[in-house]
Amino acid sequence: MTDVNSLLKRFNSRGNEGPSINKKRRLDDALNQYSKGGTTPPSLPPVVRDDLQDEPQDQVTPAVGDDVGNDDEGGRFYGGGLSAKQREVLDFVDKYEDDVTDEVYDAGWVSKRLAKLDKVVKKNTQLRARYPDQPEKFMESETELDGCIKSLSLVTEYPQLYLPFAELHGVTILANLLSHDNTDIVVDTIQLIEELTDSDVAIELDDLKKFMSTFVDEGILGVLIENLGRLSSSTSEGDTEHAGIFQILNVLENFTVFDECSDIMFIRTTGSNQGDTGLLPWILRRILVKEKPVSQNKQYAAELLSIVLQKSHISRGQFCRQTYTTPDMGDLTGVDALLRILSSYRLYDPPAEEDNETELFENVFDSLSVVVQDARGRDKLLENEGIDLLLLILTSGGKNGKTRAMKVLDYALASGSCSALAVDLVSNGGLKVVFKHLSSSRYKEDKYFTAGAVHSNTKHITLDAILGVLASLFRNLPEDSSQKIKLMARFVEKKFEKVDLLLNFRKLTMGQVERSAIAIKAERDEFLKSKPDDMDELDNWNDEVQAREAEWYIQKFENGGTRLQLIDVILAWLAAEDEDDGLGVKERLIRGLESQNQSLADIKETLVSYRQEIQIENTTGESEEETTQREEATQLAEMLDVLIDFL
Structure with a gap:
């Protein structure tokens, strides 16, 4: 049987009947009107090539009134090359050009x-049903269908x-x-949906949300996810199916702009088709x-995973809770899959020239940083010996890996209910690793007093992450x-070398905070001078004040504000x-503070200010995520x- 996709490509080579971009077709319209007057338009003149000057060329009679003698290079630019009849057609076009109206898009x-x-x-559909074994019978209609789909991309240019x-x-x-038998038609449709749902289109956000909710109601997200399995995962960048998968991932990312859509990416909790959507298993298989x-x-699949996990508490829960079966690795959870990927980089970072691999590496770390902030994610991290892997990366990994591993530890331990993780870190020699990085840190500010950087042989690891872990x-x-006891x-x-080191960091941080406060005050005072006298402009000015x-x-x-809080919490x-x-x-701490004209009262002042920033509100009907956040804030305030x- 003849291959359907190859036939479509052959038919497409003839062109399709979709509209041109300008929509006017001025020359064709003019020629048609000219023909109605009883005269047949002349054919186009032969093409004259400059690179064939030695070959004999057809002689073209100059149009009446042309001054050939004034033309440069034999009259090729000023009137030569057009017959009188052809010049008459162009004059007709110029005369009636203004009568051709633009198409109205409404x-x-x-x-x-x-x-x-x-x-x-x-x-x-009828032709396919009538001639299922004769593709040549329905391919002409499929070519027309292809053109109709592509013509609708004009909708993106007109928000109305x-x-x-x-x-x-x-x-x-x-x-x-999206369920068409021809994958080329499916890919065309996906591309159109990708363009329609792009958040960069010139349409109000509320209207875009209303428009995209129609797609959700029609179940298009589910059909798109099904097509991920239908299309082959070819690694050939120019392959149609490869492009289709990339476009599906792009569409899914477009929908994550709205949290409600991120919540239903991995699991449907309402409607008739409740349960796993199939997207998460596909992503895990793809990135493994x-x-x-x-x-x-593969890189885009990891990026989409990171985006969804950051935006949706529901999707994070599904990711941490569900167990999936893979062909090569058996049963595993999402956290286990992330750790397996990172284990390949325990001794080195991805090559700098491999952009896709570097982005994959960073996206996997970002996903892990998000899920360990969830209690179920921390349990899976402990269960799958994730602390051991992070410590190994901190000891033997590359610079980028060490930076991200320390941040994951910081996020994982930030909760007040992760005693098991803290014990596991110390029991596996984690104190030696963390304090080695603390001792080799050197505090250095830039001349603009922005966030302080740490410069040393471990300059890639931020000091704030180390302080957060401690x-x-x-x-x-x-x-x-x-x-x-080991920590003390x-x-x-x-x-008391580490005590002196923290006091030195505190002194430098205090100076940074003070200079930053002076700069902010000067900027605020200058801006307040711009208060308008016109009452009509005052509301906008007040809004700007709040934003500033x-x-x-x-x-x-x-x-420096966050760093000062962390240092003073440790010293307290x-x-x-x-x-x-x-x-x-x-x-030793009191003597060191006195040498800086400070005391424990100054540390207390920092903690009081820190405590005042924590607002705890009891609300009715709060979500699981809001309940967790309130509990975390309560524990921090109590400490x-x-x-x-x-x-």
């Missing part, structure tokens, strides 16, 4: 296009056409086309495939446990833990209250 235009598309779809397109059941037609070099689709260990390790011992060894205040608030923490814990032990840590009372 609901009526959409209705006509969709009616034609629906008619062609039905015709193609979006809602009429949905109201006139255009989305329903596209949903049906070993490829050299890494293909664009603060979390004090918070989570059980009281009087051997692990807590690290600050006692080498004549939010920016200044964030800038305060980026320029050191003073509290040494109250009864008499190890000399508290005494700060205890330290403040001690100080």
Whole structure:
């Protein structure tokens, strides 16, 4: 039987009947009108090639009135080469050019296009049913169908056409086309959906959301996910199916702009088709495939996973909870899959020249950083020996891997209910690794007093992440446990070297915070001078003030505010833990603060300010995610209250 796709490509080579971009077809219209006057338009003149000057050329009679003698190079540019009849046709075009009107793009235009598309779809369906074994019988209609689909891309250029397109059941037609037997037609449809759902189109966000909700109601997300399995995962960049998969992933990413869509990517909780959507198993299988070099689709699958996990608490829960069966690795969870991929990079980073592989590597780390903030994700990290892998990367991995591994530890330990993880880290030699990076850190600011950087042989690891891990260990390790004793011992060894190091970091951070505060105050004072006298402009100015205040608030923490909080939390814990032990840590801390004209009261002031920023609200009907956030905030506030009372 003749291959359908190859036949379609042959028919497409003839061109299709879709409209041209300019829509005017001025020359054709003029020639048609000219013919109605009783004269047949002349044929086009022969092409004269400059590179064939030595060959004999046809002699063309100059048009009447042409001044050949004034033409440069034998009259080729000023009138030569056109007969009188051809010149008459062009004069006719110039005369009636202004009478050709642009096509009007409104609901009526959409209705006509969709009616034609629906008619062609039905015709193609009938021919396919009548001649299932004779592709040549229905390929002409399939070529016409291809042109109709592509012509609808004009909708993206006219925002006013979006809602009429949905109201006139255009989305329903596209949903049906996604199940077409010809994959080229399916890919054309996917490409059109990709263009229609792009958030960069010039349409109001509310209208775009309403438009895209029509796609959700029609079940297009589910059909797109089904097509991921239908289309082959060829790594050939120019392959049609490869392009189709990439476009499906792009469409799915377009829908993640709205949180409601991110929630239903992995699991449907409402409607008739409740349950697993099939997207997560497909993504896991795709990113676990070993490829050299890494293909664009594998990288994009990892990127989509990272985006969905960041935006949806429901999808994160499904990712951590569900177990999936893979052909080569058996049963595994999402966290297990991420750790298996990262284990390939425990000794080195991806090659710098391999952009797709580097992005895959970073996206997998980003996904892991998100899921370990969920209690179920932390349990899976512990169950699959994830702490061991992260410590190995911190010891022997590349620079990029070390940076990201420390951030994952920081996120994983940030909760007040992860004692098991903290114990596991210390029991597996994690203190040696963390303190080695702390000791080799060197604080250095840039001249603009932006967020301080750390420059040393471990400059790629941010100091804030290291401080975050230490603060979390004090918070989570059980009281009087051997692990807590080992932690305190690290600050006692080498004549309180780590205490002095933290005090030095604190001094530098205080200077950065003070200079940042001066810069922010100057900027605020200057802006407040611009307060308008016109009451009509005052509302806009007040809105701008609120926006600026939010920016200044964030800038305060980026320029040392967060780091100062972390340092003072650790120092407060050191003073509290040494109250009864008499190890000399508290005494060394007090003397060091006095040398900087500071005291424990200044640390207390930082913690009080930190505590005031934590707002805890009890609301009715809150989601699971909101409940978790409130509980975390409550635990953090309680810890700060205890330290403040001690100080």
